[in-house]
Amino acid sequence: MTHDVPTWKFEKDGAYSVKSAYKDILNHDVSVVQHRVSGNWNCVWSLKLPPKVKNFLWRACRNCLPTRICLQVKGVQCTDRCARIGLWSPLMATFDTNASFPTNVFAILQHLDQHQKQVFDVTLWSIWKHRNNKVWNNVTETSQAICDRASSLLSSWRNAQIILHPIPQHSITLNDLKWVKPSPDRFKCNVDASFLKL
Helix, strand or coil: CCCCCCCCCCCCCCCCCHHHHHHHHHHCCCCHHHHCCCCCHHHHHCCCCCHHHHHHHHHHHCCCCCCHHHHHHCCCCCCCCCCCCCCCHHHCCCCCCCCCHHHHHHHHHCCCCHHHHHHHHHHHHHHHHHHHHHHHHCCCCCHHHHHHHHHHHHHHHHHHHHHHCCCCCCCCCHHHCCCCCCCCCCCCCCCCCCCCCC
16 A cells, blocks of 8 residues: 655655745736835835834735734734724824825835934834733823833944944044134143053
């Protein structure tokens, strides 16, 4: 008696591989284009941000976050009522309420400088964090607490990057050193010696 042996038809040796599965998915009738989210993703990926913030933004723009509406679409019985009623009302004038979330995000990002983009993205992440705190722990945070968490994350991440990737200090030449008159409320003591701490 012979036993059936499972084989993967997309490989010569019958062994499954992620590469062949990926190629098969791309060749299906289902258009990959319909799963793409248009927008300047290079703008997001190039920002100096914690990976979890970039991942959050990518998931939010692809509608992959477990929001109540997404859960209902997948058959989970839950209310679609917002966990924090009124949170978005001050922002309604800023957003095109007929446009999708990704469209609004990319429209806003194109008008911000690098620092503002970082603050915007980290603040969106902090709002999501607040939403989860409200849904799972019934904790309501103030808008200031949400902003403080965003600011703290960005600041601590930047500090960690400086420690991990220090900026090389340029050596100072004698030509770079010039005497500068102190401001009127200050005194300056000039000496012809230097101190070096090793």
